[in-house]
Amino acid sequence: MPQHTFVLNGESVTVDVEDDVRILWVLRDLLGVTGPKYGCGINVCKACTSHINGKAFNPCSVPVSALADDDEVTTIEGLPDTVGANLHPMQEAWLDRDVAQCGYCQPGQIMAAVALVRKVRDEGRAISEADLDTIRNICRCGTYTRIRQAIKQGAESM
Ligand code: FES
Numbered sequence: 732m733p734q735h736t737f738v739l740n741g742e743s744v745t746v747d748v749e750d751d752v753r754i755l756w757v758l759r760d761l762l763g764v765t766g767p768k769y770g771c772g773i774n775v776c777k778a779c780t781s782h783i784n785g786k787a788f789n790p791c792s793v794p795v796s797a798l799a800d801d802d803e804v805t806t807i808e809g810l811p812d813t814v815g816a817n818l819h820p821m822q823e824a825w826l827d828r829d830v831a832q833c834g835y836c837q838p839g840q841i842m843a844a845v846a847l848v849r850k851v852r853d854e855g856r857a858i859s860e861a862d863l864d865t866i867r868n869i870c871r872c873g874t875y876t877r878i879r880q881a882i883k884q885g886a887e888s889m
């Protein structure tokens with residue numbers, strides 16, 4: 732079986748798995764990293780949203796063979812380490828706003844939020860309502876209003 736190496740939450744990992752297996756299954760089934768959730772498996776619901784090299788991506792739609800040895804995949808489990816704290820400021824804002832209901836979509840929501848704030852900041856702007864409208868992560872519990880409030884609050888301390 733082919734071997735694939737990449738950086739996961741700051742540590743190099745190597746897995747024996749076929750080239751076409753999607754990264755979500757490598758994370759969840761082979762590496763036991765279950766923060767990225769399985770919703771649709773076809774890049775629609777965004778429950779699996781994680782980061783690759785700091786940008787949002789959906790690991791259910793990318794084969795493991797697409798990863799290079801030095802590609803950095805970050806999941807919700809590794810997010811606090813990116814700021815050297817127990818919780819990322821976006822997670823703090825989430826708790827402060829009591830965003831989650833069932834919680835299933837929330838890791839993906841937080842990872843999408845952090846990537847969006849970084850992108851907007853790189854463009855030299857503050858986050859706007861129009862930026863928030865671009866988030867496509869589905870929440871079956873309908874926590875969208877609190878998500879938007881938390882993103883704005885989290886962005887202030889990022
Ligand atoms: S499980 Fe990845 S987008 Fe739905």
Ligand code: FES
Nearest residue numbers: 833834870871872
């Ligand atoms: S909190 Fe239940 S799906 Fe979003």
